[in-house]
Amino acid sequence: MNKQFLPRIPYGTRDFLPKEAKQKRVIENSLAVLFSRWGYDEVVTPTFEYLETIDVSSGADFGENLFKFFDNTNSILALRPDMTTPMARVAATRLKETNPPLRLFYLTNVFRHEQAQAGRQCEFYQAGVELLGAPGASADAEIIALAIESMRQAGLKDFQIGLGQVGFINGFTEEVAVSTLERQRIKQCIVNRNLVGLGEILTASGLDRETQNIISEIPLLHGGEEVISKVYKVVKNAVSREALDNLADIHRLLTSYGVGQYVKFDLGLIRDFDYYTGMVFEGYTPGLGFPLLGGGRYDNMLATFGVDSPATGFALGIERIMLALERQGITPSNVSKDLYIAWVEGAQAEAISLAAKYRQDGRTVELALAAQQPAEVETIKLAGQYRDVVYVKDNHAK
Amino acid sequence: MTSNDMEYLTIALPKGKLFAPAAKMLAEVGYTAEGLSEDSRKLVIANDELKVRFIIVKTADLPTYVEYGAADIGIIGKDVLLEEDKDVYELLDLKFGLCRMMLAVPEALAQDRLADYAHMRVATKYPKIAERFFRDAGIQVEIIKLNGSIELAPIVGLAEMIVDLVETGRTLKENKLIEVARIHPATARMVANRVSFKMKFDRINKLKEDLKRLVEGVAEK
Numbered sequence: 014m015n016k017q018f019l020p021r022i023p024y025g026t027r028d029f030l031p032k033e034a035k036q037k038r039v040i041e042n043s044l045a046v047l048f049s050r051w052g053y054d055e056v057v058t059p060t061f062e063y064l065e066t067i068d069v070s071s072g073a074d075f076g077e078n079l080f081k082f083f084d085n086t087n088s089i090l091a092l093r094p095d096m097t098t099p100m101a102r103v104a105a106t107r108l109k110e111t112n113p114p115l116r117l118f119y120l121t122n123v124f125r126h127e128q129a130q131a132g133r134q135c136e137f138y139q140a141g142v143e144l145l146g147a148p149g150a151s152a153d154a155e156i157i158a159l160a161i162e163s164m165r166q167a168g169l170k171d172f173q174i175g176l177g178q179v180g181f182i183n184g185f186t187e188e189v190a191v192s193t194l195e196r197q198r199i200k201q202c203i204v205n206r207n208l209v210g211l212g213e214i215l216t217a218s219g220l221d222r223e224t225q226n227i228i229s230e231i232p233l234l235h236g237g238e239e240v241i242s243k244v245y246k247v248v249k250n251a252v253s254r255e256a257l258d259n260l261a262d263i264h265r266l267l268t269s270y271g272v273g274q275y276v277k278f279d280l281g282l283i284r285d286f287d288y289y290t291g292m293v294f295e296g297y298t299p300g301l302g303f304p305l306l307g308g309g310r311y312d313n314m315l316a317t318f319g320v321d322s323p324a325t326g327f328a329l330g331i332e333r334i335m336l337a338l339e340r341q342g343i344t345p346s347n348v349s350k351d352l353y354i355a356w357v358e359g360a361q362a363e364a365i366s367l368a369a370k371y372r373q374d375g376r377t378v379e380l381a382l383a384a385q386q387p388a389e390v391e392t393i394k395l396a397g398q399y400r401d402v403v404y405v406k407d408n409h410a411k
Numbered sequence: 412m413t414s415n416d417m418e419y420l421t422i423a424l425p426k427g428k429l430f431a432p433a434a435k436m437l438a439e440v441g442y443t444a445e446g447l448s449e450d451s452r453k454l455v456i457a458n459d460e461l462k463v464r465f466i467i468v469k470t471a472d473l474p475t476y477v478e479y480g481a482a483d484i485g486i487i488g489k490d491v492l493l494e495e496d497k498d499v500y501e502l503l504d505l506k507f508g509l510c511r512m513m514l515a516v517p518e519a520l521a522q523d524r525l526a527d528y529a530h531m532r533v534a535t536k537y538p539k540i541a542e543r544f545f546r547d548a549g550i551q552v553e554i555i556k557l558n559g560s561i562e563l564a565p566i567v568g569l570a571e572m573i574v575d576l577v578e579t580g581r582t583l584k585e586n587k588l589i590e591v592a593r594i595h596p597a598t599a600r601m602v603a604n605r606v607s608f609k610m611k612f613d614r615i616n617k618l619k620e621d622l623k624r625l626v627e628g629v630a631e632k
Contacts, residue, residue: 130478130479131479131480171417173609173610175609205498205500205501206500206501206502206603206605206608207500207501208500208501208502208503209501209502209503209504209600210501212504233616235609235612235616236612277609277612279609295609297606297609297610298606299417299610300480301480301606302477302478302479302480302481302604302605302606302607303479303480303605303606304605304606
């Protein structure tokens, strides 16, 4: 080995130093409290699963983005790329015993082997909830309202929710005579808002002009309630209309939750994962070029685990919240410690019991590890790292 | 700063030959700023009245600026978008700066079929595009990434073929290279950050519509 060994950390991983780790903990704790208050119970699942579990259920093609390895029987394992699959797996077994709905939440790290982005390394932290066994707009509205509450709870002031419905787009692509491949390509262009590519595919598709025009407008159907009523007039197919009704229902409930003002309809929103079957949404905030959170309804996933049950939920990126707070200049509350206890030679025992007393009272106490001179204690006072400094001398606490 | 500020729209423009036509086009729909020129020493050129900021960046970096939201929108060649493969929204084909990505070989090496070029070496500034092209064609080649003067590579024996962007093909002729396959045409595109597109939807969509009308008007003339 070299004389000077410089340890590296693997690509796509990071350390959280005390200040960041503390901020992370504060955010996570407040989210855990919030989720509990809404009646959600925490679940912890294994960090890795059998590859087949992830493959079979996700529909999201994680493919080469998985971290894979073998166990001692040569079965292939993979680090969980998201929590939706493990939660669905757990819920499928639980749902057989419990009456729906089931409200679950998690706070954990997930792993995806991909190009690291702003606030997303290959290992990153997610908080999320799943509401299982409940179809309908009430469950979807609860999930969205809770997502909005999470962003507020984390300290963000300025944010927006984009709300779409995959049924809206499916209604078109299923109705019109296009091949599966074309349908896939049209969807991909809508996901990426590749308007140029979408135009090219539609021109080559041989669809009638009117349909082409409507489909090419989908990525631009964005705005308040007026969008829904405007679109409703032009859309004739039943599936798309049902999707619009669903969105209108959800929005009405969100107004009752008092969060309607945060929501913008975005009918081009379908998200990258194929497993969504109903409403989908994302959360955005200024200064961060990536969504902070995303979620939606995925009614078919649990069936792959043997329980046919509707499901809806969302996941939020902890690091992205931290980055957004930093970019928006929202600093975490004062991180200084309450108390430093210094002591003179012979007063250590007393200092220890004093520290214990303060800690009992719930104060943050750092205890000196050696006797200190008055000058040293003065320096510590001046450094301002502690709200208060106590100097224990000759049996008389100052 | 930049997209952090909801009031301003930050536009990234590429250095090089797309800069002038892009700036002109934006000016025609009312988006400009005093001192907006390619050799401006200022890194950020703002027009506080119109609430717009311009940043001028290296072409290959432009998709990254937009992907991260450091710029809300940008104008960039399709060739760069394909090569950089960033997660940005491609909103409009601006139709100028037409070039084509193509495969060329020295006249003496020309083969009858594409498959006959297997196992040769390809010099290019666009390794991802080249790799995708040959992979889709089921041909194995060795790709050598260069940063410029691609035509030199076959002359000095560094590679047998080149994948490059050409406008007229004059340089090819001068170097006795012939085009053996067209990979795809490339024009300038308007791109947007995926969050900006939603948070500043009205403004970006209006700009897109204005540019679209302009592009279609030019096409009709």
